[in-house]
Amino acid sequence: MRLGVEFDLDSSLCCGQVFRWKKIGDWWYGVVGERVFKVRQKDLELEFMNVEDDFVWHYFGLGDDLNKITQCIAKDDYAKLALRRFSGLRIVRQVPWECLISFICATNKSIAAIEQMLQRLSMKYGEKRTFEGMDFYLFPSAEKLALASMNGLRDCGLGYRAKFVQATAKKICDEGIDLEGLRNLPYVEARKKLLEFSGVGLKVADCVLLFSLEKLEAFPVDVWVKRVILNHYSKHFPVAVVKKMQSHESLTCGEYEKIGAFARTYFGKYAGYAQEYLYHFERTQQ
DNA sequence: TCCTAGCCTTTACC
DNA sequence: AGGTAAAGGCTAG
Numbered sequence: 001m002r003l004g005v006e007f008d009l010d011s012s013l014c015c016g017q018v019f020r021w022k023k024i025g026d027w028w029y030g031v032v033g034e035r036v037f038k039v040r041q042k043d044l045e046l047e048f049m050n051v052e053d054d055f056v057w058h059y060f061g062l063g064d065d066l067n068k069i070t071q072c073i074a075k076d077d078y079a080k081l082a083l084r085r086f087s088g089l090r091i092v093r094q095v096p097w098e099c100l101i102s103f104i105c106a107t108n109k110s111i112a113a114i115e116q117m118l119q120r121l122s123m124k125y126g127e128k129r130t131f132e133g134m135d136f137y138l139f140p141s142a143e144k145l146a147l148a149s150m151n152g153l154r155d156c157g158l159g160y161r162a163k164f165v166q167a168t169a170k171k172i173c174d175e176g177i178d179l180e181g182l183r184n185l186p187y188v189e190a191r192k193k194l195l196e197f198s199g200v201g202l203k204v205a206d207c208v209l210l211f212s213l214e215k216l217e218a219f220p221v222d223v224w225v226k227r228v229i230l231n232h233y234s235k236h237f238p239v240a241v242v243k244k245m246q247s248h249e250s251l252t253c254g255e256y257e258k259i260g261a262f263a264r265t266y267f268g269k270y271a272g273y274a275q276e277y278l279y280h281f282e283r284t285q286q
Numbered sequence: 287t288c289c290t291a292g293c294c295t296t297t298a299c300c
Numbered sequence: 301a302g303g304t305a306a307a308g309g310c311t312a313g
Contacts, residue, residue: 222308
């Protein structure tokens with residue numbers, strides 16, 4: 001596929017929004033829903049195998065007007081630096097179910113640990129598919145995880161997250177919840193529905209909204225984004241609020257909402273894109 | 287209504 | 301080797 005738009009495959013898959021892609025040589029191998037396929041990029045050429053054009057177009061968010069988005073969120077020198085550093089990074093359209101479970105599991109875990117956990121879950125409970133002589137595993141269904149034993153889930157390294165995963169899977173099965181359908185709700189209402197799942201607070205909900213439900217105004221605030229705010233945007237907050245944010249590591253709900261409200265006012269309706277560039281930039285500045 | 291403290295497991299990295 | 305930080309959430313008070 002000849003790209004008529006700006007895109008960077010590596011940045012998009014390495015910025016911490018997805019956990020199950022694997023690079024072998026210059027090919028990225030992915031499992032999305034029932035599909036197992038591979039993708040590689042050479043400048044303006046995006047090459048892929050075992051998947052259709054329109055799926056790739058939608059999955060990698062190639063329909064997003066990145067020029068417009070970039071202009072919109074380039075509000076200051078720091079944001080411009082991050083935008084330039086990872087130009088072409090796009091928000092991927094994940095499968096909501098896998099995204100929900102992924103970020104429920106992500107609490108208090110580093111990215112390497114999250115990847116390992118999700119891989120173990122998939123190998124244990126997901127269907128095996130063979131592609132190019134290699135084994136890949138679909139992400140397990142809600143039915144499968146709802147029936148999984150607590151010890152089985154804990155063996156995958158989930159720890160206290162096991163009961164959240166099981167309860168969420170059960171709720172989806174029992175109530176026949178259509179996560180994809182949340183795309184049709186406005187941001188605040190879709191968020192309210194997500195918060196009803198156990199193991200889902202404001203941060204996890206925002207990740208699911210941004211990375212799978214196309215709510216580009218969602219602005220997930222984790223420890224890294226909090227550092228970005230304290231180090232580069234503190235002048236936009238009252239001194240008392242900044243002092244309180246510095247005093248303890250985890251955010252209160254009130255502080256979280258204040259940061260989100262600021263981000264949507266300051267960066268506009270594509271605040272989520274700003275978050276992803278800033279997050280990735282902060283993390284790679286070690 | 288909002289905030290706080292204590293607790294929840296495991297992994298990776300230093 | 302031991303300590304700490306890691307894309308946090310739940311509950312009681």
